[in-house]
Amino acid sequence: MMRTVYVNGEYLAETEAKVSIFDRGFLMADGVYEVTSVLDGKLIDFEGHAKRLSRSLNELDMANPISKADLLEVHRELVRVNEIEEGLIYLQVTRGSDGDRDFAFPDPETPSTIVLFTQNKPGLADNPAAKKGAKIISIEDIRWGRRDIKTVQLLYPSMGKMMAKKAGCDDAWLVEDGFVTEGTSNNAYIVKGNKIITRALSTDILHGITRAAVLRFAREAQMDVEERNFTIDEAKEADEAFTTSASAFVMPVVEIDGVTLGGGVPGRVAPRLREIYLEEMRKAAV
Structure with missing residues (x-):
């Protein structure tokens, strides 16, 4: 079945969707994105993703081309027309195009570009990889300093995933000054005893929507959480490790x-958190 996508206010067949070659997202990676999961035909943590989208746009002084109410309606319509029961909705907003290439930002009145499309992922919640656990490598973190902004500058994370694949592993954790920042597309955690340890929020890491929910559920379940830096050597000596992301939820690392x-x-912590997360987020889905 051919997907229906959304481009600048129109629902189109994916083969008919077009964006200008002068769009700054294409030329300058001047854009931000969000990925929202769909379970049982409903959106997981839409409010969190919409809020982070607004923050990313504000940090880059970029206009938001759509209201939250309209954005929700677009998400729901794409889920409906593409018959998504389990999957993802990708959203990208760029600074648009004023008809040529220039390092300087275009006039503030230049319309933003907004694109959304779905990915059908049957079995997303019951991913066999979550029962097996992931194998990771560590690599140097050489990304730009504003990792808290969810930009489309994903070349190095893509390279990291390919480094992991070449090493026969599933993913990579990024290390800066000896300390783990995050995974290529996820937040990173270790478990020592009964304590969950993860890096505190700053400009060094993405402010994960799944991260926020998982830590909230962990505390509600009387689990001990410590937000601090940890080294890759400390991670190797941990009892458990895991990652969180909108597409993989809670993924054990073995x-x-x-x-x-x-x-x-x-171990016991990551699978339990995954179970709690899926149960609670399904109840809150919209």
């Missing part, structure tokens, strides 16, 4: 740089 954690199988 190997770091060839060092096996927890006997090479997911």
